[in-house]
Amino acid sequence: MPPRRGGDAVTVLEIRDLRVTYTGRGRRSVRAVDDVSLDVLPGETLALVGESGSGKSTIARCVMGLVRPQAGTITFEGQPLGPVDRRPASAQRGLQMVFQDPGSSLNPRMTVGAIIREAWRTHPAVAPAGDRAEALAAVLADVGLDAGVATRRPSALSGGQQQRVSIARALALAPRLLVCDEAVSALDVSVQSQILRLLVDLRREHELSVLFITHDLAVVRQIADRVAVMRSGELVEQLPADQLFTEPAHPYTRDLLRAAHQLEGAAFDSFDTDTSGEQVS
Numbered sequence: 001m002p003p004r005r006g007g008d009a010v011t012v013l014e015i016r017d018l019r020v021t022y023t024g025r026g027r028r029s030v031r032a033v034d035d036v037s038l039d040v041l042p043g044e045t046l047a048l049v050g051e052s053g054s055g056k057s058t059i060a061r062c063v064m065g066l067v068r069p070q071a072g073t074i075t076f077e078g079q080p081l082g083p084v085d086r087r088p089a090s091a092q093r094g095l096q097m098v099f100q101d102p103g104s105s106l107n108p109r110m111t112v113g114a115i116i117r118e119a120w121r122t123h124p125a126v127a128p129a130g131d132r133a134e135a136l137a138a139v140l141a142d143v144g145l146d147a148g149v150a151t152r153r154p155s156a157l158s159g160g161q162q163q164r165v166s167i168a169r170a171l172a173l174a175p176r177l178l179v180c181d182e183a184v185s186a187l188d189v190s191v192q193s194q195i196l197r198l199l200v201d202l203r204r205e206h207e208l209s210v211l212f213i214t215h216d217l218a219v220v221r222q223i224a225d226r227v228a229v230m231r232s233g234e235l236v237e238q239l240p241a242d243q244l245f246t247e248p249a250h251p252y253t254r255d256l257l258r259a260a261h262q263l264e265g266a267a268f269d270s271f272d273t274d275t276s277g278e279q280v281s
């Protein structure tokens, strides 16, 4: 099936009428995602925002095949996606995720080099044919890490370096879509900015599309082209990232912005009044 078109561009990820209800033992069920439809277009970063518990991570986990929706479809480059173990290798590899906490998503017993070689072992179709040491150094250089990092374990690295390793592991598989779930939330603000700049550069260099999940609207300004706003499992609004800050239509989006202003104070205001027109993409 050829990839479908959303406007003029082929849709990389198409989510239609997605519904997820969690049913805990002896507890009431939670409708985490309620008939959500979204598209991610080639080369764009779509930010999925909303307060804690609004269903953002559940959508990411459905996209990655880790949660099975009760209803709806997810299509990647025109191919409907099922649970992760039933996905073709090309779709498993083409869709990579970067988690919030690299400390727990990287195997602490493996060196950085072994972590990346393991990714290639799992997906031999994209493993380098020639000198692996050279390819490893190139992947690490892509994320701003020295080749010497390959012999170290994640615990010997800073949080920012660990997140760079997570991104390198994803990049090693030549993905087309990166799903980042609160990928900078655990980092200091200055390190956050470095990782966000790295993601912006990599998106351009590697022609990636990005689904970026965050509760932090200041982050949206730095990375997103478009924004989808979630509340209590429902999608309340989709709009260009610039408009989020200037003309949010939905009252809930305005509440989110107001809350962000109160939290971030002057630092957030400076984002809002920045008219330098500096491009991040």
Ligand SMILES: Nc1ncnc2c1ncn2[C@@H]1O[C@H](COP(=O)(O)OP(=O)(O)OP(=O)(O)O)[C@@H](O)[C@H]1O
Pocket: 022, 023, 024, 030, 031, 032, 050, 051, 052, 053, 054, 055, 056, 057, 058, 059, 215
């Ligand atoms: N495994 C689970 N079992 C039961 N309920 C769950 C499970 N995972 C999430 N939930 C519930 O589903 C709803 C949506 O959670 P989800 O983690 O998707 O939201 P979120 O917007 O990503 O929030 P956060 O940023 O806090 O993770 C919440 O009410 C949450 O408590």
